[in-house]
Amino acid sequence: MPIYKVSYVVPQRPNEGTILSQRTPPQVGDIVVLRERRYRVKEVIDLLPSQGAVHFLHATVEPIEEEAG
Amino acid sequence: MVEIEIARQCILFHNFSDEDVARVLALGREETRSKGDVLVTQGTHDGKVFVVLEGMVQVQVEVGGTRQSLLYLGPGQLIGEITLVDSGPHSATVEVVQTPTRLLAFDRDELLNLCEEDARLGYLLMRNVAADLGFKMRHHNLSVV
Numbered sequence: 001m002p003i004y005k006v007s008y009v010v011p012q013r014p015n016e017g018t019i020l021s022q023r024t025p026p027q028v029g030d031i032v033v034l035r036e037r038r039y040r041v042k043e044v045i046d047l048l049p050s051q052g053a054v055h056f057l058h059a060t061v062e063p064i065e066e067e068a069g
Numbered sequence: 070m071v072e073i074e075i076a077r078q079c080i081l082f083h084n085f086s087d088e089d090v091a092r093v094l095a096l097g098r099e100e101t102r103s104k105g106d107v108l109v110t111q112g113t114h115d116g117k118v119f120v121v122l123e124g125m126v127q128v129q130v131e132v133g134g135t136r137q138s139l140l141y142l143g144p145g146q147l148i149g150e151i152t153l154v155d156s157g158p159h160s161a162t163v164e165v166v167q168t169p170t171r172l173l174a175f176d177r178d179e180l181l182n183l184c185e186e187d188a189r190l191g192y193l194l195m196r197n198v199a200a201d202l203g204f205k206m207r208h209h210n211l212s213v214v
Contacts, residue, residue, distance in 0.1 A: 001074070003077065003078055003145070005080060005145065005204065007204065007207065007208035007211065009208070009211050009212050014212040014213055015137065015138035015139065015140070016138075016141075017140040017141070017208060017209075017212045018125075018140060018141040018142070018143060019140065019141075019142055019143065019146055019204070019205065019208055020125075020142070020143025020144050020145060020146060021078045021079070021080075021143070021144055021145025021146070022144070034125075034141070034143075035125055035141060035166060035167065047204070047207055048204075048207075051083065051084075052083075052084070054080065054083055056204065058207075058208070058211060
């Protein structure tokens with residue numbers, strides 16, 4: 001079963017970054033919930049080449065609250 | 070006992086056989102913690118190492134009397150890996166921010182003893198720890214732009 005180790009980064013908010021492993025990859029446009037906050041995925045790139053079933057991704061996300069405000 | 074498949078979420082066990090995973094898991098203790106619990110404290114030498122199985126923790130550093138959040142770590146992530154490499158004090162404070170947060174807790178010296186006893190397994194484990202540190206460094210580099 002694949003594992004996606006994902007680096008989530010919020011531009012201009014370096015202390016909101018999150019690293020976690022998940023079973024499905026994030027996709028552009030997805031809504032992800034990190035610590036009860038909702039973010040929209042803006043970009044997903046391979047941070048490193050995959051190693052077997054392990055994939056290393058970097059996702060740039062933006063807070064949804066900011067869009068509404 | 071934590072299931073091998075759940076443990077495999079963590080890069081610590083990458084390229085391990087099921088037998089290797091079981092040997093390392095046998096050294097760990099499963100813990101369930103609540104929001105506000107401090108797992109490790111910056112500057113202390115307790116040699117604790119954790120793997121997050123479920124939930125979320127916040128990594129904080131204190132410099133000049135000011136505590137700052139560095140990042141959050143969720144399932145599959147390693148805590149205390151630096152002390153595993155350099156046997157020094159913890160470089161940051163790690164606090165649980167989600168209830169429940171389920172962890173695998175290890176004693177650094179027990180893991181190091183296993184590495185000494187079985188050089189093949191020790192090489193794999195240390196390579197995976199290095200890869201985890203590398204991933205965190207790449208995350209940090211992309212966080213500051």
